Amino acid sequence: MKTAVFSARPYDRRFLEEARDRHHGGHAGEFTYFDVALDASTAGLAQGFDAICVFVNDRLDAPVLQALHALGVRAILLRCAGFNNVDVAVAQQLGLFVARVPAYSPEAVAEHALALVMTLNRQTHRAYNRVREGNFMLDGLLGRTLHGRTVGIIGTGKIGLATARIFNGMGCTVLGFDPYPSAAFEAVGSSVSLDELLARSDIVSLHCPLTPQTHHLVNEASLHRMKPGAMLVNTSRGGLVDTDAVIRALKSRQLGHLAIDVYEQESALFFQDLSGEIIDDDVFQRLMTFPNVLVTGHQGFFTAEALEEISEITLGNLRDFSAGVDCPNRVG
Incomplete structure (x- = not known):
């Protein structure tokens, strides 16, 4: 063989x-x-x-x-x-x-989702760079206490469930949406409709497969239904998110933060060293200009x-x- x-x-x-x-x-x-x-x-x-x-x-x-x-x-x-x-x-x-x-290892992806949330919320990536340059000012690094916040998990399979358990253990209120509800999820969160999840969640984390039904699940309409200033996290598949719509939501301040480990056009970028190249993906480059956006290169499984x-x-x-x-x- x-x-x-x-x-x-x-x-x-x-x-x-x-x-x-x-x-x-x-x-x-x-x-x-x-x-x-x-x-x-x-x-x-x-x-x-x-x-x-x-x-x-x-x-x-x-x-x-x-x-x-x-x-x-x-x-x-x-x-x-x-x-x-x-x-x-x-x-x-x-x-x-x-x-x-x-x-x-569903916990690997779940823990990376947490790392993205914690990094973006407390801006430790920016603080790291400041301190290395001798800047110890705290202006611009203000975060929010996660304890007591509401986290919405879209897709309550093994990875979504592992993520829900983490946030539940941190004292968050956990909501979940899945067309095929998980009985195990009820021990750590409450199953609700997608509309209710979007409206109530301070953080929305995606943990569902990419299918014709879930393609661009996050779009202009669903972003408008989200709580103003909420954080969106995607560690699943890039095609779940309409990136152009997300950019517009970031510009209008409807979306407060974005953390992604996947990107719809990632096949031309991820798992390569392009540090000496010109990246001609204008959408990706636009994303990278936002101070409230955090991108990792599909390392959630790693x-x-x-x-x-x-x-x-x-x-x-x-x-x-x-x-x-x-x-x-x-x-x-």
């Missing part, structure tokens, strides 16, 4: 190899690592491989899937939970095996524990494909 790993970074190689050596040995076969993302222009690299392993910004639309199938690829292993970048219907038509990592779990489950999915047995993580 030969597997091509796309969008591979040094940490991907490290954790996949460690997982293979620890539990899977030679049964996992041979891995070849490519640092480029998978799309129509790079699909040819999969020539001679039985399987490919991809990440969130790799493109697996119909043309790419057809090209992979023609090259002999029969399995697609996602190193992530979301599969909005895969044309599942076409994959099924071609008989391709597609499996994901449905849940990995803990040793999460990477270990991702690698273990990915290799388990490969083992199921190789053995021809049912895979609980198969998509479609």
Whole structure:
């Protein structure tokens, strides 16, 4: 079994190899690592491989899937939970095996959401830079006490639930909205309608998958229904947010703060060192001009524990494909 790993970074190689050596040995076969993302222009690299392993910004639309199938690829292993970048219907038509990592260390993403909120609320990122320059003035660093504030969690699955537990433990009132309510959520928060959540929450945190129904869930209308001056946090998928509408809400002061770990056009930016380049994404550059906006480069998942779990489950999915047995993580 030969597997091509796309969008591979040094940490991907490290954790996949460690997982293979620890539990899977030679049964996992041979891995070849490519640092480029998978799309129509790079699909040819999969020539001679039985399987490919991809990440969130790799493109697996119909043309790419057809090209992979023609090259002999029969399995697609996602190193992530979301599969909005895969044309599942076409994959099924071609008989391709597609499996994901449905849940990995939900606490990792939940803790990053908290870090974004705490950093932006208390402006520790700005304070850090000031102190390094010998400026110990506090003007412009005024925050709000989170204890007693209302936090709205949109999507109360495993990550949303982990986030809710954190904020509940900090003394916040936690509201949740999910079309498929979680019974476990009721122990830490109250399930309400989306409109009520938006109207009451001081902080709104997104923890839902990107589907046709949730695309631009945060838009002109929903931003207008939010509590004036509220904070919006997105650690899920960039496509949940209409960035142009968010910029207008920031300019009008309807939206008080924005913290994002994902961005709708992130595939052209994230997981790359562009420090010596001109970034020609005008929308992203406009976002970066706001002092009340905090952006991180899709690092919510990035803990040793999460990477270990991702690698273990990915290799388990490969083992199921190789053995021809049912895979609980198969998509479609």
